[in-house]
Amino acid sequence: MTNRFLPLLALVLLATGASSQAQIRVALAAERSTFLLYEPMVITVQLANSSGERIVLNSGPSDRPWLSFLVRSVDGRKIRSEQPLSLDPVILEPGQSRLLSVDLTPLYAIRETGQYTVQASVQPPGRQAYLTDGLAISVGKGETLWTKSYVDGGSKRVVSLIRFMDRKDVSLYLRVEEPQENLVYSTVRLGKFVAFTSPQVELDAQRGIHIVHPVGARLYRYTRANAEGSVIQQEDRESGTSQPALAARPGGQVEFVGGVEQKQQTERPRLSELQQGI
Structure with a gap:
């Protein structure tokens, strides 16, 4: 990840298996913190396997995406999702990293200017979902x-x-x-x-x-x-x-x-x- 992303990172360390060594690092970032209303709002998710074993992220039997987002307005109002995020399984070998880019504009009903907070939710198979810290973004007219x-x-x-x-x-x-x-x-x-x-x-x-x-x-x-x-x-x-x-x-x-x-x-x-x- 380039240095321009560093000020906007929101990090969380997830336990993804029974072993305490089975861990995945997740970073949420954006190239800019300010967007014009309705322009593509591309968020980058970095996944890094810091464990000594393979980690497989997939939707599982429930078909619930292993990656989703929680978008809230400055007053805490949850922004509704307009279409599901379609994801392929991701396999991370020990020490391997992966970058995923997601455009939130067609996925969420961000229809007003103002301040928003974005969190990524990662759902490892057989485990509870984990949320990253919030990434602050601003939408202008x-x-x-x-x-x-x-x-x-x-x-x-x-x-x-x-x-x-x-x-x-x-x-x-x-x-x-x-x-x-x-x-x-x-x-x-x-x-x-x-x-x-x-x-x-x-x-x-x-x-x-x-x-x-x-x-x-x-x-x-x-x-x-x-x-x-x-x-x-x-x-x-x-x-x-x-x-x-x-x-x-x-x-x-x-x-x-x-x-x-x-x-x-x-x-x-x-x-x-x-x-x-x-």
Whole structure:
């Protein structure tokens, strides 16, 4: 585990067998302690076998997951689970460690800004469940810089760009939602936000989303996302004889023009693929 996780660790030592030497260390961590409402809230669980024997973690006959989470608001209210966590068995040989990444956003109904505490519960086979100490996180609202709505299939869809500051950085986010249906398709971080600048946004004929915004001195980032807000492509260009910008083309198409290309365009992996850890 890298040093950036150390301030956020919540540790617990578990007895997982009849022998006092059969022990597993569990650490709960997050890269950040502050999140924008509805963005992926990825929690990392580190498991380490400090015993001299193999430890097998599985759901057992009851099908109850061996790993679960308890999320509470600052006033102690338990946040309900919206879908179960699907887990494969984990086998830890003596001295072996394992990292698991879990996105809590689709799993728990965190629908309000405020302070929350997250605990991991580990259920070794044949033993009682154990809770880690609480990991404190904060969920904020951010500032809407740009928004556009349109009707899709009878429902009003809203596309927004949001400025959000965590404890270290100010970032630009893209959110796509249908407020009347209480449905948020995505809340995705696009990169660093430079103060006193305005992003350029265009929707193409297929409702694809195109965004250009500064990420540094003379450096601009282009993002292309689909109608649900899933990022398909990102590219950085530096200002040269012309400034990078969006240009409308015939047929409702949008093109990224100008500037000096910093790297070749790449297809970006889906967020779900990047965060698969279980």
